[in-house]
Amino acid sequence: MKSEGASEAAQPRAPGEGELPGYTRVAAFGGVYSNHLALAEAVADARRRGAESLLCLGDLGAFGPSPDRVFPILRDEGVDVIRGNYDDSIARGLDDCQCGYTDPADNHYARISYRYTFRNTSQENREWMGRLPSHRRFRLGELEVLACHGSPRQVNEFLWESTTPDHFLEKLAREHGCDVILGTHTGLHWSREFAPGKWYVNAGALGRPANDGRTTVTYPFLQARDRDLEVEFVPVAYDHEALAEEMRREELPEEFVETILTGWWTTCLEVLPGKERARGRW
Amino acid sequence: MASIDAKATTQEVEGEPPDRSGVQLPVWDSGSAPGSDVHGAQDENSPPLVPLQALDELWFQVSGTVCNLRCHHCFISCSPENHSFWFMTREQVARALDASESLGVKEYYFTGGEPFMNREMEGILEDTLRRGPATVLTNATLIPERRARALARLRDGSRYSLELRVSLDGIDPEMNDAIRGEGAFHRCMEGVENLVTHGFLPIITCMRSWPEEKTDAMLASFRTLLAEVGYHRARIKILPPLLLGEEARRSRGYEETERVTHEMLHGFDMGELLCSRARLVSAQGVHACPILLDAPSARLEDSLEEAVGRPAALAEQACFTCYMSGSICSNAPAGGGWESQ
Incomplete structure (x- = not known):
């Protein structure tokens, strides 16, 4: 896939720029959050479905145990990875994850998670993350896809289903030159055809459940039908109890473990809009 | 208050990660911002200018300066008698909503005065929620059960969020009503209860009228x-006081040194300022900021289409509070300007 500049918003392609790689079936993985067990299951599932390309949209660490375990899977399986805000922070040794929390409780848990992840990510993996591109472009059938972490203009922008109007997405697609915007960052998956032939797909997260009371995690499987796009959100069952055990062994907060075991988010809730927050338990 | 330097970097982490010397988020230096002259410099004798990066938030002064309360901390001194800004009509709002679509607005906010003093408010929300998410800043004293039910219907009929931001300034009548007037506490709590009964999770906003170290206990x-x-x-948002209008009389006004200068903007992320991504529409035109409704320096143009081409001037001392505290008016933090265009 074609990668773009490391720290700039995605620019539209200039006329005459080289051909983009083309696919008809792509699997996209949202935030992994160190959940290496879910990542391995999702990769296997995507291969079984005949994915021609596997793409990870960033935020490899946070929340889960032993962050270095996700890197061999990504490299060995040839997953194309984009740098998320968490990866950027860890790679550059910033003070926090750039999620922008202001609530004291959210900040408390975000700091625990960030310090743990920073301490347990090897120098080699930090440097690798620092070299990741911030965006990727490819063709899916006849559609041009722009894959990013938050939004095409800002790595840490939250695009929630209930606060993202169609006309705003149209502006992004127009300004950044694409038919499909593929992102993550929110941890909640959703998709919408916001104008004829134009789609937004949020991959959600592999790292934790979608705040829906289920222990499965989710990834989108994208299939092209000429100028049409089919998005299937695939639930991935994995050994979540084993992950919870690993988290406890690493002495991560019991609140994080509870999310893995119950499917309900317990922390970092401040940023959720009312509609999304109301669907959860906490 | 934090030191001025505190806004230029992200929050400190004790001990580790190590060696951050020289590492900061990329920032937008005002000296090279669009809106400055061809050499990237601004006139040091004029207030700093903030260009609109994107019109992400469109605010409506939907009830003008008319309010059913007379709060002692109101930064634009709203009251039942303050008619200096009048109600917006549903048609006026709809015109701006139409214009907002081609401008790619992301969120809509409604303020006053008390928005529910506007008799067309529910219709205005219906028009808005067809296009995008809406947030109403209210004192919740005019939300009887019937209105909460109507709002729930509007919310459930839209794919977009309808947020109610409720101003409550104390934990009991004594503390709250000293600021918001007698009876306000009980009427507000009734409104909150009605909203919660109908499935809302209102964002409770409270002006910090206590020393900062007591915030956790509060x-x-x-x-x-x-x-x-x-x-x-409960979703709770604590806001710093704005030393304007009634609040300047209740506590104190700004010190002469509390101004945003050109020098302070070097290395500062302009995305932290609401005026870099929002405009306010009132019955009398378009303004740079919802806090500065009655400041002549902040009135930009008659129409939204014209106003988006005009930068905001950081001419008022209230700009200092925004500089120090970030965009306190938005529901969620802006997330900083990293990688923003």
Whole structure:
């Protein structure tokens, strides 16, 4: 896939720029959050479905145990990875994850998670993350896809289903030159055809459940039908109890473990809009 | 207050990660911002200018300066008698909503005065929620059960969020009503209870009228209070005081040194300022900022289409509060300007 500049918003392609790689079936993985067990299951599932390309949209660490375990899977399986805000922070040794929390409780848990992840990510993996591109472009059938972490203009922008109007997405697609915007960052998956032939797909997260009371995690499987796009959100069952055990062994907060075991988010809730927050338990 | 330098970097982490010397988020230096002259410099004798990066938030002064309360901290001195800005009509709002679509607006906010003093408010929200998410800043004293039910219907009929931001300035009548007037506490709590009963999770906003070190204890007290009316996962936002209007008389005005200067903007992320991504529409035109409704320096143009081409001038001392505290008016933090265009 074609990668773009490391720290700039995605620019539209200039006329005459080289051909983009083309696919008809792509699997996209949202935030992994160190959940290496879910990542391995999702990769296997995507291969079984005949994915021609596997793409990870960033935020490899946070929340889960032993962050270095996700890197061999990504490299060995040839997953194309984009740098998320968490990866950027860890790679550059910033003070926090750039999620922008202001609530004291959210900040408390975000700091625990960030310090743990920073301490347990090897120098080699930090440097690798620092070299990741911030965006990727490819063709899916006849559609041009722009894959990013938050939004095409800002790595840490939250695009929630209930606060993202169609006309705003149209502006992004127009300004950044694409038919499909593929992102993550929110941890909640959703998709919408916001104008004829134009789609937004949020991959959600592999790292934790979608705040829906289920222990499965989710990834989108994208299939092209000429100028049409089919998005299937695939639930991935994995050994979540084993992950919870690993988290406890690493002495991560019991609140994080509870999310893995119950499917309900317990922390970092401040940023959720009312509609999304109301669907959860906490 | 934090030191001025505090806004230029992200929050400190004790001990580790190590060696951050020289590492900061990329920032937008005002000296090279669009809106400055061809050499990237601004006139040091004029207030700093902030260009609009994107019109992400469109605010409506939907009830003008008309309010059913007379709060002692109101930064634009709203009251039943303050008619200096009048109600917007549903048609006026709809015109701006139409214009907002081609401008790619992301969120809509409604303020006043008290928005529910505007008799067309529910219709205005219906028009808005067809296009995008809406947030109403209210004192919740005009939300009887019937209105809460109507709002729930509007919310459930839209794919977009309808947020109610409720101003409550104390944990009991004594503390709240000293600022917001007699009876305001009980009427507000009734409104909150009605909203919660109908499935809303209102964002409770409270102006910090206590020393900063007491904030954690105050937050705990607010949570206890709200749980008593069935609100068990309260969303609470503590806001710094704006030393304008009634609040300047209640506590103090700004010191002469409390201004934003060109020098202060070197290395500062302009995305932190609401005026870099929002405009306010009133019955009398378009303004740079919802806080500065009655400041002549902040009135930009008659129409939204014209106003988006005009930068905001950081001419008022209230700009200092925004500089120090970030965009306090938005529901969620802006997330900083990293990688923003």
